[in-house]
Amino acid sequence: MELAARQEGLVSTRQCEAAEMSVDRLARMARQGRWVRMSTGVYDTDPVPVDHRERRDLFEHRRRRAAWFGLLAYGPTAIAVGQSALALRDVQGLPVHISPEVMLPGGRPRVGRDGIAVRQYDAGLPTELVHGRRVARVVHALAQAVPHLGRRHAVAVLDNAVHSGKVNRAEVETAHDLARGRRGVERTHPWWQLVDGRAESPLETWARLECLDAGVPPDDLQREFHAPDGRFIGRGDLVWRLPGGRWFLLEMDGAEVHGSLGAVYSDRTRQNALIADGGVVVQRATAEDLRVPGRLGDQVAGRLRRAGWRPADERASDLSRHSVE
Numbered sequence: 001m002e003l004a005a006r007q008e009g010l011v012s013t014r015q016c017e018a019a020e021m022s023v024d025r026l027a028r029m030a031r032q033g034r035w036v037r038m039s040t041g042v043y044d045t046d047p048v049p050v051d052h053r054e055r056r057d058l059f060e061h062r063r064r065r066a067a068w069f070g071l072l073a074y075g076p077t078a079i080a081v082g083q084s085a086l087a088l089r090d091v092q093g094l095p096v097h098i099s100p101e102v103m104l105p106g107g108r109p110r111v112g113r114d115g116i117a118v119r120q121y122d123a124g125l126p127t128e129l130v131h132g133r134r135v136a137r138v139v140h141a142l143a144q145a146v147p148h149l150g151r152r153h154a155v156a157v158l159d160n161a162v163h164s165g166k167v168n169r170a171e172v173e174t175a176h177d178l179a180r181g182r183r184g185v186e187r188t189h190p191w192w193q194l195v196d197g198r199a200e201s202p203l204e205t206w207a208r209l210e211c212l213d214a215g216v217p218p219d220d221l222q223r224e225f226h227a228p229d230g231r232f233i234g235r236g237d238l239v240w241r242l243p244g245g246r247w248f249l250l251e252m253d254g255a256e257v258h259g260s261l262g263a264v265y266s267d268r269t270r271q272n273a274l275i276a277d278g279g280v281v282v283q284r285a286t287a288e289d290l291r292v293p294g295r296l297g298d299q300v301a302g303r304l305r306r307a308g309w310r311p312a313d314e315r316a317s318d319l320s321r322h323s324v325e
Contacts, residue, residue, distance in 0.1 A: 004045045006131045008065035012072040013041040041116040042072045059096050062089035070100025070116045071133050078102040079127055081119050082148065085141035086157060088130045089166060093156030095149070103136075119144065130313040138166045143178035146192075147185040155194050156205040162197030169195070198222045203252040204237050206211040206290050211238065211250075214297030216304050218250075219312055225280065242281070243308045249282045252301055279305070 003019075004011050016026055019290065027044065029035040055061050056095040067084035080088055083100040087094060100116040100139065109198035112118045121144065127134040136144065138161055146154045161167045167175070174194045179185045194212070198221040199205045211218060218238040224234045226245075283303065289296045 001045065007068045008061055009044055009087045010038070010065065010068045010072055011043055011045060013043075013077075014075070015072075018186055026086070030193060034122060038069060042069060043094075060087075060090070060098060063094055064099050066098050066100045069114075070102040070325065072115065073100070074102050074104065074118070076133075077105045079104075079125065079136060080130075081121060081125070081136045082117075082144040085136040086138070086145055086161075087140055088133075088135050089141070091138065091141075091157055091164070091166060092160040093158075093205065094145075094154055095153055101144075119134075139171045139175045140178060141173040142167070142172070143182070146175070146188050147179055147182045151191055152206055152209060153189075153202075154188060154191050155209060156199075156202035157197045157302040158192070159197060159199040159205045160202065163199060169197070196221060200237070201254050203254050203287060203290070207250060207252050207285065207296060208238060210290065210294065210297030211300055212297075213294065214301040216240070216297070216301045216309070217311070223247075234294050236280075236282075240304055240309050241312075244280065246307075247280045248304060248307060248309065249280060253280060253284055253286050 003015060013023065013026060016315055017023070026035070030037045030043065036047055038044055050058075050062055053061070064087050064170065065081075067080050067087045070076050070084055071080055079102060081103045083094055083098045084101040087098060101119055102116060103119050103121050104110055106123045109120055110118045121136075121140075126137045126140060128137055131134070135141075140256055142158065142161060145157065149157065158172060162169065162172060172192065172195055176189075179188070194209070196205075196208070199208065200222065204221070208218060208221070219241045220239040221237065223236045223239040225236065227233055236247070237252050238250040240248040281303075283300065286295055289299075
């Protein structure tokens with residue numbers, strides 16, 4: 001079962017036979033509902049439907065499980081590519097539901113089955129080992145995945161890959177170059193320029209995109225605030241400079257980071273300290289605020305404009321004009 005745990009609960013017939021489990025026993029386990037047959041040669045050792053599993057990392061589990069399904073269905077020489085490779089490397093920002101993507105040795109074509117996409121890439125695709133299986137390197141996986149993603153998920157994936165240190169900015173440009181010419185990449189060219197590795201979560205990326213679209217790009221991300229005595233008070237996720245030396249902060253609360261009771265108390269203490277002298281205005285938001293496209297961006301834009309905020313280039317222009325005068 002240790003092997004199954006590493007593979008998100010999945011095992012192959014080949015692996016079971018290597019562990020001296022007969023095909024008859026496998027069939028019996030499936031008939032009894034103890035294991036679930038997912039495809040020819042692949043079983044799920046957890047009979048509970050995925051959506052009903054009580055896991056804190058359920059979304060990540062779903063994605064990694066899809067990636068392992070593709071690898072196990074096509075045998076030990078299959079290579080995880082695209083979104084599957086990113087899921088196995090724990091890159092955040094992917095859609096909740098991803099399709100398994102594999103490449104076969106030599107890049108040879110083959111018709112996919114059971115929802116698994118068999119991709120054709122260069123035979124010399126650079127790979128690395130993850131739990132003993134070949135996975136496309138993150139730079140190449142980004143080039144493969146981004147053309148198949150929407151803007152929101154594409155930028156979030158790129159942001160997270162940079163933030164987590166899996167790639168640097170130069171490698172993002174390399175991935176963009178590798179993606180050129182692929183089907184679907186044309187619409188993505190502007191997205192690669194939006195990458196900002198300071199985003200600490202996909203929620204922050206999505207909020208930033210909403211604000212960009214609403215015409216109120218943040219002046220800063222992850223800005224630190226200190227008390228007059230130099231004591232650190234807190235950090236703002238998305239930050240705008242208001243007239244009179246004041247600040248507007250948009251704080252994105254993800255369930256994994258802010259959901260515990262201790263985190264709630266910590267957030268409240270931090271927010272109270274930030275707003276104590278009236279110099280900081282804080283708006284908190286969650287994933288629910290992002291469900292209706294444009295709603296959060298419009299809310300933030302309205303509050304900023306009522307507070308007299310103007311874009312940085314306009315403020316810089318005013319300073320330049322006053323200095324000349």
